[in-house]
Amino acid sequence: METFLGFDALILARVQFAFTVAFHFIFPAFSIGLASYLAVLNGMFLWTKDEAYLRLFKFWLKIFAISFAMGVVSGLVMSYQFGTNWSVFSDRTGPVLGPLMAYEVLTAFFLEAGFLGIMLFGREKVGHGLHMFACVMVAGGTAVSATWILSVNSWMHTPQGFSINEVGQFVPENWWEIVFNPSFPYRLAHTLTAAYLTTAFVVGGVGAWHLLHGRHDNRGVRTMFSMAMWMIVVTAPLQIILGHEHGLNTYEYQPTKVLAMEGHFESQEDGIPLVLFGIPDQEAGELRYSIEIPRIGGPILNKGWDASLAGLDTVPDELEPPVAVVFWSFRIMVGIGLLMLGVGLWGLWSRWKGRLYEAPWLHRAALVMGPSGFVAMIAGWITTEVGRQPFVVYGEMFTAEAVSAIAAPAVGASLIAFIVIYFAVFGAGVIYLLRLMAHPPEKGETGPESEPGPIRSAGLTGKSPETGEPGPEPHPAE
Secondary structure, three states, rough: OOOOOOOOHHHHHHHHHHHHHHHHHHHHHHHHHHHHHHHHHHHHHHHOOOOOHHHHHHHHHHHHHEEEEEEEEHHHHHHHHHHHHOOOHHHHHHHHHHHHHHHEEEEHHHHHHHHOOOOOOOHHOOHHHHHHHHHHHHHHHHHHHHHHHHHHHHHHHHHOOOOEEOOOOEOOOOHHHHOOOOOHHHHHHHHHHHHHHHHHHHHHHHHHHHHHHHOOOOOOHHHHHHHHHHHHHHHHHHHHHHHHHHHHHHHOOOOOOOOHHHHOOOOOOOOOOOEEEEEEOOOEEEEEEEEEOOOOOOHOOOOOOOOOOOOOOOOOOOHHHHHHHHHHHHHHHHHHHHEEEEEEHHOOOOOOOOOOHHHHHHHHHHHHOOHHHHHHHHHHHHHHHHHHOOOOOOOOEEHHHHHHHOOOHHHHHHHHHHHHHHHHHHHOOOOOHHHHHHHHOOOOOOOOOOOOOOOOOOOOOOOOOOOEOOOOOOOOEE
């Protein structure tokens, strides 16, 4: 078998897809949360006429525009791999997954694209009402996009509503069962909440950065940090609950994945321990140096304290996922989730004590945790997708059957090209985003427009947009 640097075409194709998805995933997830945050900011501005909300809206709108663009570009590049590296998968699952992907474009992408221009540039051209409607539509479009994509991905994990024809293609029989497959509601709730939590930590991290730099008197900085802390304290515990429910659903339909997540190589007869840490040794079929809490794993899995569990020793070796990868990625995700909860509770305590803006150690923690949501999401995605192996459609189609008949050197060369180009292009984009975040939201903050324009119909500028004559005084932001 032809290889490239010792790797065959299957491994290289999987690494290439994982690399491009990891880059792509962070931008849409950030866009989902940030679009909703922008809609809230714009709504608060229209409701309160407080210029601080408008200042924050314009500050984050520029960041959203760049993130959205990078998400679109990285997604387009990623999709080409279905035809190059995974053509067999596309051919066999196309009758089921093709329409779902098309619905995502026809609904969500058109909704986002249709209203994005109004959201970015239309405040002074269409009035505040239609502009607010555009903000809501863009936020809704990002959530609808996630809904279709997660339906596709969930069907690959819990396939139903199909038959297989004489040439091996998956043929739809019941679209309701296909779209609303068993893991879809849990995966959708868990992922959307992760997007909102991730965005809250980015916003909180930026606010913490400016507070640490002595900008305590900036209303925009204080407002963004306060809003982020409220969002974190609400969504962090919710995400833990949703994650637990998602785990129970996974145990019902993909028990092997949960066994790998928990490191249960051996079957348990008298109570299921909760494994905290250990070193998985898949060849030996054991978890070395394990640290466990006896029996508590049973109630966590909705079993009794004395429940039994069939371990990986009952699963054929060829059907086991790479246990070490799944085991550690799961712990990274859970560990970050607990740290997020800790920051949220810390912020709540500081708020109750009246020291939310004068708590430098909280600000340092929020700054360090700023990118933690992205790490947790990628770790969770690795847990989900690697834990599904060796199947690409769980229980129905092996990953090895889905890869194209393509030479390993060709895949390897394109992988190297992707790595170089992605780090150059998207690395530059991320650096630019960080530079935008490093500047505090000031009075007179401009949006993506080339220059600030008058704010019509709200009486918040010194001159009338129609006549240029002096108008009512602006509402004080400070």
